[in-house]
Amino acid sequence: MSTELQKPDATAAAGHTMPSRESADRKQLTQGRWAYTLLAPSLILLAVVIIYPVLNAIIMSFQKDSGLDPATGFFSEGGPAGFENYTHWLLQQCTAPGGGSVACPPGTLGAQFWDSMGTTFFFTVVTVAFETVLGFWMAIIMARAFRGRSLIRAAVLVPWAIPTAVTAKLWFFIFAFEGIANKLFGTQILWTGSEWPAKWAIIIADVWKTTPFMALLILAGLQLIPDEVYEAAKVDGASTWQRFRLITLPLVKPALMVAILFRVLDALRMYDLPAIMTQGANGTTTLSILVVQQIRQGFNTAAALSTITFLVIFLVAFIFVRFLGANAVDAATSSGKAK
Amino acid sequence: MKSKKFLLPAAVAGVLALSLTACGGGGGGGGTSSGGASGDAANNLDGRGPITYVQGKDNSNVVRPLIEKWNAAHPNEKVTFKEQSDQADQQHDDLVQNFQAKNANYDVMSVDLIWVAEFAAKGWLQPLKDKTAISTDGMLESTVKSATYNNTLYAAPQSSDGGILYYRGDLVPNPPKTWDEMMKMCDIAKQNNIGCYAGQFQKYEGLTVNAAEAINSAGGKIVDDSGKAAVNSSEAKAGLTNLVNAYKDGNIPTEAITFQEEQGRQAFEAGKLLFHRNWPYVYNLAKTDGSSTVKDTFKMAPLPGKDGPGASSLGGHNIAMSVYSKNKATVADFIKYITSEETQRFYATQGSLAPVLTKLYDDQELVTKLPYLPVLKTSIENAVPRPVTPFYPAVTKAVQDNAYAALKGEKTVDAAISDMQAAIESAGAK
Numbered sequence: 050m051s052t053e054l055q056k057p058d059a060t061a062a063a064g065h066t067m068p069s070r071e072s073a074d075r076k077q078l079t080q081g082r083w084a085y086t087l088l089a090p091s092l093i094l095l096a097v098v099i100i101y102p103v104l105n106a107i108i109m110s111f112q113k114d115s116g117l118d119p120a121t122g123f124f125s126e127g128g129p130a131g132f133e134n135y136t137h138w139l140l141q142q143c144t145a146p147g148g149g150s151v152a153c154p155p156g157t158l159g160a161q162f163w164d165s166m167g168t169t170f171f172f173t174v175v176t177v178a179f180e181t182v183l184g185f186w187m188a189i190i191m192a193r194a195f196r197g198r199s200l201i202r203a204a205v206l207v208p209w210a211i212p213t214a215v216t217a218k219l220w221f222f223i224f225a226f227e228g229i230a231n232k233l234f235g236t237q238i239l240w241t242g243s244e245w246p247a248k249w250a251i252i253i254a255d256v257w258k259t260t261p262f263m264a265l266l267i268l269a270g271l272q273l274i275p276d277e278v279y280e281a282a283k284v285d286g287a288s289t290w291q292r293f294r295l296i297t298l299p300l301v302k303p304a305l306m307v308a309i310l311f312r313v314l315d316a317l318r319m320y321d322l323p324a325i326m327t328q329g330a331n332g333t334t335t336l337s338i339l340v341v342q343q344i345r346q347g348f349n350t351a352a353a354l355s356t357i358t359f360l361v362i363f364l365v366a367f368i369f370v371r372f373l374g375a376n377a378v379d380a381a382t383s384s385g386k387a388k
Numbered sequence: 389m390k391s392k393k394f395l396l397p398a399a400v401a402g403v404l405a406l407s408l409t410a411c412g413g414g415g416g417g418g419g420t421s422s423g424g425a426s427g428d429a430a431n432n433l434d435g436r437g438p439i440t441y442v443q444g445k446d447n448s449n450v451v452r453p454l455i456e457k458w459n460a461a462h463p464n465e466k467v468t469f470k471e472q473s474d475q476a477d478q479q480h481d482d483l484v485q486n487f488q489a490k491n492a493n494y495d496v497m498s499v500d501l502i503w504v505a506e507f508a509a510k511g512w513l514q515p516l517k518d519k520t521a522i523s524t525d526g527m528l529e530s531t532v533k534s535a536t537y538n539n540t541l542y543a544a545p546q547s548s549d550g551g552i553l554y555y556r557g558d559l560v561p562n563p564p565k566t567w568d569e570m571m572k573m574c575d576i577a578k579q580n581n582i583g584c585y586a587g588q589f590q591k592y593e594g595l596t597v598n599a600a601e602a603i604n605s606a607g608g609k610i611v612d613d614s615g616k617a618a619v620n621s622s623e624a625k626a627g628l629t630n631l632v633n634a635y636k637d638g639n640i641p642t643e644a645i646t647f648q649e650e651q652g653r654q655a656f657e658a659g660k661l662l663f664h665r666n667w668p669y670v671y672n673l674a675k676t677d678g679s680s681t682v683k684d685t686f687k688m689a690p691l692p693g694k695d696g697p698g699a700s701s702l703g704g705h706n707i708a709m710s711v712y713s714k715n716k717a718t719v720a721d722f723i724k725y726i727t728s729e730e731t732q733r734f735y736a737t738q739g740s741l742a743p744v745l746t747k748l749y750d751d752q753e754l755v756t757k758l759p760y761l762p763v764l765k766t767s768i769e770n771a772v773p774r775p776v777t778p779f780y781p782a783v784t785k786a787v788q789d790n791a792y793a794a795l796k797g798e799k800t801v802d803a804a805i806s807d808m809q810a811a812i813e814s815a816g817a818k
Contacts, residue, residue, distance in 0.1 A: 157811045
């Protein structure tokens with residue numbers, strides 16, 4: 050083994066001199082094998098903790114949930130379901146009492162699928178838009194050199210450091226009818242008891258919590274921009290707005306896109322805030338809440354829903370990476386190069 | 389080149405999406421055991437030996453003294469206490485997981501009464517008959533009903549709970565006996581510039597409790613004795629209409645739609661409500677809280693109904709035996725010990741848990757300590773268990789969603805009740 054290893058080392062040490070065709074092939078071969086051996090533990094780990102549960106969920110999603118046998122009063126195995134669990138959600142079809150299927154009546158989880166899909170995307174678009182703008186602004190402030198800058202940076206992180214469940218409970222009390230929000234503004238809004246206030250309450254809580262994350266990622270991007278570029282622009286007579294639009298924005302874009310990507314994926318699976326603040330009432334049921342509620346009513350139908358959720362998030366992530374140039378891997382390597 | 393350019397983003401997107409949904413995608417373990425009457429339920433009926441008792445967090449330190457006492461008397465059949473979290477949902481899921489794994493170490497467990505039918509229908513609970521029979525003589529009928537599925541007793545009542553009408557004795561000389569009487573007294577609330585009545589109307593389990601009380605008190609039903617949807621009746625509509633009209637008229641204050649137990653209690657203690665429906669736990673707090681302005685003025689009465697006392701929704705826990713237990717004879721003895729008069733008395737004095745034995749409600753010593761017992765007795769005697777159905781999560785969702793929409797005026801009572809009926813039917817049709 051060691052003799053085999055020395056050869057590639059030797060060719061590498063030879064630097065830019067073109068290695069012979071034979072040794073290049075050999076190098077590729079042995080290095081490839083060795084690389085796989087080294088990668089195996091992490092690949093196996095990924096397979097166990099990520100791929101297996103997802104595959105299992107997909108297999109389960111093609112099984113029927115156990116149904117009640119009216120003769121015995123006991124549950125019996127459901128058997129294969131085909132695409133029934135998927136049509137249940139996508140077409141909102143429920144099993145009719147006499148067999149066959151009907152549109153899911155209000156008050157069933159199936160009837161909420163498209164509503165919660167809309168709610169999830171609404172929350173995602175609105176919160177990420179607010180967080181990007183506010184986060185950018187905070188990042189620009191934090192990027193300046195002033196006294197107490199490190200203090201500000203630490204303070205900004207506080208909302209992000211609080212567990213989401215605790216944040217949700219805090220805002221739950223703030224938005225209670227007798228809570229601070231109503232006292233402060235002298236209003237009598239039923240924050241968690243009517244549709245739009247409930248949505249805004251959750252958006253406010255989410256923006257409060259995750260803007261610091263956005264700000265820090267953007268700050269990291271801002272600090273990669275060398276000062277010389279700005280100096281040169283100033284010498285050329287560029288205005289502040291021009292410097293921001295033509296230098297800051299394009300140069301910070303890779304970091305910005307990664308930050309937005311992370312936040313979008315995070316927001317698409319939002320669970321804790323609405324679950325604690327409104328229990329999903331008043332049009333705040335997100336897909337994740339629906340999955341959790343369904344788990345208590347039947348695993349297999351829940352597996353179909355979580356698979357749908359997974360595909361939706363996959364699609365969004367794919368669009369971001371492929372077409373909008375948000376690439377976590379590229380961003381990491383290019384920032385390495387920029388040094 | 390082209391394919392690589394396509395594959396890399398796909399792979400990155402995939403890994404990101406995977407890692408982000410993995411926690412939601414787990415879904416839990418697969419299949420369900422069927423059968424039950426034979427098989428596991430017929431095994432180990434005479435088994436004796438150490439057992440484990442599973443219950444949610446023991447907040448008032450009731451369980452440990454009881455188990456110590458048992459262990460001293462039964463050195464060869466010792467009980468170990470497995471304490472769960474204090475969240476009902478987590479307790480439920482923990483039990484489900486252990487039943488699915490056929491864990492023989494979960495011998496006997498405290499089960500919220502709304503889970504009994506589900507666990508029984510899955511074949512996880514030992515029917516309490518023949519060798520493992522438990523006598524229910526002297527127990528409150530409604531509590532026994534809550535432990536019965538398909539005419540078979542699957543658990544023994546362990547502790548009970550019922551709704552109580554708290555009211556302002558300084559403003560209302562005689563408590564209302566019926567809903568209509570109470571609505572008439574709302575003028576008193578208006579004169580004093582406070583809210584008239586509130587229960588728990590936020591969209592959560594508490595709304596099911598309150599809507600079921602309104603429907604049952606008016607003579608309606610949510611499911612019939614065989615567990616089939618039976619809510620589409622004029623009585624049920626009349627019951628829900630009572631709540632909806634009271635909310636529309638302002639007799640139930642607007643903010644009550646955000647109330648769970650605690651918000652309602654705080655409003656009552658702050659003197660902002662004339663009538664308040666809540667559980668017995670409020671009594672001690674309203675008497676002793678520093679912020680309570682109604683310490684000396686509040687009184688208690690049974691819930692108002694159509695012609696007399698209303699039908700409270702029943703709360704509480706039942707104690708059940710796992711079919712997978714190896715020592716069922718010991719478990720049966722332990723269940724008898726838990727439901728004995730002595731233990732029930734200890735539950736009441738130490739943990740303020742309402743007993744399931746009728747006669748303890750008239751016990752002078754207990755009544756002095758827990759003055760709400762006589763009122764609670766009326767409440768529990770008239771109580772209706774929440775729908776006994778293996779599809780409880782779906783049924784409670786059907787009730788909550790539609791009752792909430794009706795309360796807010798988003799749909800008529802007629803539409804809400806017929807949607808409720810359809811949603812419950814569809815839950816059972818799977």
